[in-house]
Amino acid sequence: xxxxxxxxxAVKPAISAKPKTVSxxxxxxxxxxxAQETQNHPAAKPIEAWQSAARALVVRExxxxxxxxxxxDPEPATDEEGRRETEEEALVRQLVEREVVxxxxxxxxxxxxxxxxxxxxxxxxxxxxxxxxLPAAPGDAPARNEARRxxxxxxxxxxxxxxxxxxxxxxxxxxxxxxxxxxxxxxGPGQTVPEFETxxxxxxxxxxxxxxxxxxxxxxxxxxxxxxxxxPLPFEGVRPRIAAWLDEKVRRMAIQQYIAILAGRAxxxxxxxxxxxxxxxx
Numbered sequence: 272x273x274x275x276x277x278x279x280x281a282v283k284p285a286i287s288a289k290p291k292t293v294s295x296x297x298x299x300x301x302x303x304x305x306a307q308e309t310q311n312h313p314a315a316k317p318i319e320a321w322q323s324a325a326r327a328l329v330v331r332e333x334x335x336x337x338x339x340x341x342x343x344d345p346e347p348a349t350d351e352e353g354r355r356e357t358e359e360e361a362l363v364r365q366l367v368e369r370e371v372v373x374x375x376x377x378x379x380x381x382x383x384x385x386x387x388x389x390x391x392x393x394x395x396x397x398x399x400x401x402x403x404x405l406p407a408a409p410g411d412a413p414a415r416n417e418a419r420r421x422x423x424x425x426x427x428x429x430x431x432x433x434x435x436x437x438x439x440x441x442x443x444x445x446x447x448x449x450x451x452x453x454x455x456x457x458x459g460p461g462q463t464v465p466e467f468e469t470x471x472x473x474x475x476x477x478x479x480x481x482x483x484x485x486x487x488x489x490x491x492x493x494x495x496x497x498x499x500x501x502x503p504l505p506f507e508g509v510r511p512r513i514a515a516w517l518d519e520k521v522r523r524m525a526i527q528q529y530i531a532i533l534a535g536r537a538x539x540x541x542x543x544x545x546x547x548x549x550x551x552x553x
Contacts (some may be wrong), residue, residue, distance in 0.1 A: 293541030295332040307322040376517035393501035401453035406445040407487040422483035422490040
């Protein structure tokens with residue numbers, strides 16, 4: 272779910288250095304609080320992190336002031352992991368739940384998005400492969416050089432006699448799959464380390480390629496048995512995902528608009544937030 276602070280991140284500050292004072296309607300945001308908040312806003316430059324942190328705390332103060340003006344009673348909730356909200360977190364949540372009401376995506380909207388983005392809704396491609404692992408620790412240069420050399424020799428041998436792959440896997444592979452000829456079965460996205468997955472995507476089917484695949488575990492000789500292309504998914508299967516995405520998009524925009532309305536009514540010093548002087552914002 273979108274948090275008000277994250278929704279406000281699209282609103283960029285117009286400051287080029289740390290201001291002496293940051294305040295909302297005369298209530299100062301302590302510099303120490305901004306400094307502590309910067310850890311939640313990684314950025315290329317410290318000043319950018321500081322600005323993002325200051326903006327987030329200004330938005331938080333705006334929302335807290337509005338919640339108190341409306342005399343909301345904090346009712347802290349507990350999440351699935353047993354973490355309980357602070358009273359201020361509860362006030363912000365309750366305010367947004369009360370004031371930011373958005374419609375749910377209807378069938379027509381979901382279908383329009385589906386038709387315009389069909390390429391995004393496919394089952395993942397599956398690869399059937401087998402491999403031989405020659406192990407070498409990441410920091411052991413001599414061992415890695417030797418593993419690379421041995422792998423290159425094995426590749427030459429397999430290229431000359433493809434039918435020997437299973438026997439070589441059983442004889443020299445450090446992976447348990449060696450006992451089944453190096454078979455890894457069907458592999459989908461995210462099931463192997465990134466460097467191995469990248470290699471699976473580029474190696475030709477029915478051969479071991481020209482070079483071994485290097486990973487953190489050592490060097491692999493990989494044989495791609497076949498690739499099974501992803502299949503189009505039916506609308507009914509992806510409708511909940513589309514609806515959730517559209518709902519989140521609308522909610523994020525509505526929260527940004529609500530914050531802009533509050534900012535238009537407030538006196539903010541030290542950070543410039545795009546403000547709307549009227550709730551009749553289109």
